Amino acid sequence: MIAYTDTILKLELKKEIGVEGRNSTVHIAYDPQLDTDLVIKKISKTDFTKVEEYFTEAQMLYFTQHPNIMPVKYASQDEQNVYIAMEFMEKGSLNSLIEERFLTPREIIKISLEFLSGIHFMHAKKLVHFDIKPTNILINNANKAVVTDFGTSKYLNDYGFASPDKLYAFHVPPEQFNFGRFSFFSDIYQVGLTMYRMCNGNDFFLNQLASLNINNPQELGIAISNNKFPDKKKFLPHIPKELRKIITKSLSMNIEHRYQSCLDMMNDIAILDNNLDWGYNEITNTHSTVFYKTGTHLSEVSILQNELGHWFTEGYKIRIDNGTRTRINKFFIDDLKTKQDAFEAVYKNL
Template identity: 30%
Template structure:
């Protein structure tokens, strides 16, 4: 596991982990070259070991890196290090739309449209560059603390769709189009379908199709009609309901032709929410109607009116503070009417985002308060830390800082090769959610002393703990031979921070493991001291150079079995072969002398052919 202080690509310093998904873990990091915070998404091991997936993942990520749009989380870099593959992205402070919906419940129609328009604009920019997202879902939509809506993971879903290990499928299948469920042709209309499902969830607080497994949900997308969103949101305007229904038609050709067409109707819904203007082909909702194409002038006018309609009368009493026409719609600020319409729409969407940001900040405060214990929403849960490898008393201290009471810790003892008092196992692994009302079981090395398990744990580990820590000093553990991740975690458990690493070749230490540490094991240092590690690059590959001379009085041929190479060596000539990974080559030389034929020409004499085979030693490259 990557921990705080680790450097990636000698550039990105890990600050903390901010999330985890089916495909990857996401960390906040500091880019020391450009001096900015970034998010780093690191592929999980099962994906990194699949060469086909990795190749497709890098291709798609690099393609998506060309996308630049205010409503898209930008990709800055794609790379790999020691078999670990990562993407460096724009860091957006905020929460996912999924969390926002879970905390707020149903969103009012104006807020839902505002979010949908911003998501749609990001999708539109991608579609214009031929990039289909394929995994639009609330978990991939981030609302920043400033209220800006951004879509993430462009291009990544395409790589995942070809991989059989799709651990995040359960979360994605709720929003997958019917053609994705049947592994059919996927285009921009699939993203439109997924956005329609996201809008359904925003206004109703639930997904239209759910089940116990991915297959059951996929079949519903293919065969079942969804309940109209107005059944759960009676006040939902007809225009928005029909936009959702049109976007989620099971046949792709009945949906919006492009995301731009859908954005047009979303703007109309802001201006005339109760007008039945949405055309649905072959629908049970009424007779099909033909809509005339809107001119660019009408489009600009619509954008302006949509911006002016974007207020929140039902939810906010201080509406005038945010939507003052004198402040935001002064015609003197614009010389061109077309620019005015787009500018107003952008500004009002941003202002509407501020309203959403207020709710987001409140939600974040509630979440942080719940984690810190300031507020209590049921049984408090924490993310479990790793205490394996630490002394029992030190483990209890660390768990106490997390909020785990010693009364909730049950200790069992076993004799093994570890030092007495060392925690060798914990019932809840690192990273898992743990309720503070539950019991945590620790296995400790050594024999149980008298008293209950909790007391014996303390007595059994006290002497060892005193030898490894004293006040504000700690003993440096040995991490030589451990993997970089395990070494970093072991040192972190001892309150020592890895600040930098370097790499060297080693014949004895496997690649990715620690060769040496800057502070010797057993040395007493102050808590939170810094240490540097030298990481093995594995055995340095030695290559050899060869020079093979022609010993015959004429041209000869050669064959080299080990490298499958053959050819001709001229008279008095030689061949030079470099960068060979074996130190000896078996070279076979064949020479056929020439004779003067009756017609006066020189011809080969196969009856006099000479062949020699020899082992040739190479010269190693330094």
């Protein structure tokens, strides 16, 4: 007979961290035993149907130790809750980052390759995450992206499928409505949707719901199954066409048309090398700015729409020498039909 030793664990739960689509609470907590702040995921025991499921998520995290997967420090329980202790990452989540500003394509590629590496490792263990989204990608203290929150993760069965207990509504893959069988391809779809949000920002993503007049989960399901959400043709203008193609492929309605593995997706992302450092600011619906810095040169261009609805660009290429800025090339093109046409003109001429 196994003899267990009961221990006392003290935690001071401090700030609660908001989690998108959460089924638990997450806190920054002080652990006096380790004399450090940790992140504590607190899960009510009422969420489990069996006692042996209490520590399934913690065991999955421990089983999939990888540089791009959140390390688990320990797991514990009291009468009402299960607690999973993880490293506190001050830089926060990917969601926080994309709420602050638009990312450059190079940043999107770097972060995506990092968290895809962690997901690829999970898949090698026959584990499907099922909840890949910006709030579940954290930036660690070494500025690397790590995957967290295995609360919905499942192992594949003998037939290569898995059934999640619940899915985050905005990231439900189309197979939920078509044939109801989930596998690694469901994660690849959610990776694509996470990258789509990295490219365009959350407002761009969520405003599509308003434009489609979606007000409840049923209407959202219809829009996803009819390939109307998200709009795979809409990207902010600074996102290169090659990166758009990768994301669009991962979001294919038919799983046979998606990437067949995370590794295949990573290989295509890794070879992108054009127009990766453009930054983007959206001032109004009719006025955006783009900028690109390389070495001692900086390009700054405004993209504007006139009263006739036509787009035009104006800006400069600037040489920076010991803090002195010298305009070396003025940039102006008018009578462009779309905002994307304007940005393509910038790509070609600067």
